[in-house]
Amino acid sequence: MTTDADRLTVVTTASPTRKRVISIVSHALLIIASILMLYPLLWLLAASFRPENEIFTSGISVLPSINWNLDSYVRGWNGLRVSFGQLFLNSFVISGLSVIGNVMACSLAAYAFARLEFAGRRFWFAMMLMTLMLPYQVTLIPQYVLFLNMGWVNTFLPLVVPKFLAADAFFIFLMVQFFRGIPKELDEAARMDGAGPWRIYWKIILPLSTPVLATAAIFTFIWTWDDFFGPLIYLSDLRQYTVMLGLRTFVDSTGMSDYGGMFAMSVLALVPIFAFFLFFQRLLIEGIATTGMKR
């Protein structure tokens, strides 16, 4: 924050009054932009608590209705043949397993790329970077055929197992950047004491890397939670649906008659992501900023 203040004094050579005007105008612009951007979200939240007959008669208001109630939540929760409780459980299981898989597999690979010397390291690292750019459609159909032949379709396995094989190369990249910043002297001292690569990985690198591991865990959770395409393809039994898949079914079957229930479940679907945003905002923002900077 101090650097921001320094910058202001350095960059701005204008007179104090002019500076003040510029500052007020900037704040006004930013506040208007914030309100415009967040308005739809506030509207959704307000609508989810309104009685059904008020949703479209209350216009653009985001103020809570005096007749507010939880009817939409109750209706929405039981709006499909399977309770939304089951869908939330499914989403949590898939996202939780994905987090474990991604953190384990990607940190192993990242440690090898960042710290170990072996023939072909640069080549494999370049290969890993190439997969970052790859549109998933190009592996989609053979993967589907593979999982179909293994009998995995309509289970969670196609959604979870790839995470244990470090298929999300983005997180390898993220961790490599972080591991490279850990002083090499620590490894060398440990090696002097007879520690092998595994001990160094487990006792030195991982404990010092909690910020990046947490960032990877949170992003994995959010992306898996939000994922629509994977579940759409691999899950066909309603009892195994994720929340996002359930929402879509909701739109198809009852949504056109029960807007309240649909909005209420949409709000609930966003709650876990919003919770991560509230508690780990700094970590998320730093994660984006640091990976973005490495060109």
Add this chain to the structure above:
Amino acid sequence: MATQVDTSNATPTGVAAPSYWRGVWENHAPGYLFLLPWFIGFFGLTIGPILTSLYLSFTHFDLLTAPRWAGMDNYVRMFTNDPKFAASMRVTFIFVIFSVPLKLAFALGVALLLNRGMRGLSIYRALFYLPSLLGASVAIAILWRQIFAGNGLVNQVLATFGIIGPSWISNPNTSLWTLIILAIWQFGSPMIIFLAGLRQIPQDMYEAASLDGASRWRQFWKITLPMLTPVVFFNAIIQTIEAFKSFTPSFIISGGTGGPINSTLFYTLYLYNEAFGFFRMGYASALAWVLLIIVAAFTAFSFLTSKFWVHYDD
């Protein structure tokens, strides 16, 4: 070059052969062991499937019977006799061409405003970032569908000014624009990357420029923008690839059809419908390969031209 074996640790002459090989093993095996899960995924889930889909793109394949060799049929049909392919290409390119530059312009504009040492920077930054974080969700696509519906939020706002708006999502002239606006709404993550980039610019450059009497406007064009080109480049590539891959919003807003009149038929949605709606897996593989070639060509072109406009100071 990469496969040459590093023997420097293992050579003193006169050392017995077994210990030489042990040295090689000890030097190189750990790396491969740590990479083992990634290798399984890389070959089993990436390289193998890529090659398989290349093969499938030259076949007719319905998932139930074995693939039948079709030669160039799929590709010929795509480029000569498939109006839906042409429509989906058009829709996707319009989406990319408008959503990416506008999103980046918003991201850069807000980042510049925030970077002036604004009080409350972290609050603004968080607020602007929130849509990026939530935006990929089906829940937001559902909300968007409501906002631009005939009785939706946008038209209610217009109604207060006495304007009766159309149903934006069921009008083929405007439906794609609702998706472009949804993409622009998520300008938060490139904005964060721009902010981080702006902080890397050495302050003494601005001091020197101020002493020489350069205006703010001139400083922006002569210092800020050139110094920021690596970040612009990075953001442009990432966002363009993401835009090409976008699927969920068009699926939800059009109910999976890409309608009205194919106006929101994203390429990925067309591919999905061909593969999992009609089980034309061979044709869908060919579509996937065309997408891969487009993305690869775009990336290669960007990197090749980058030396003419991206500023690398190190």
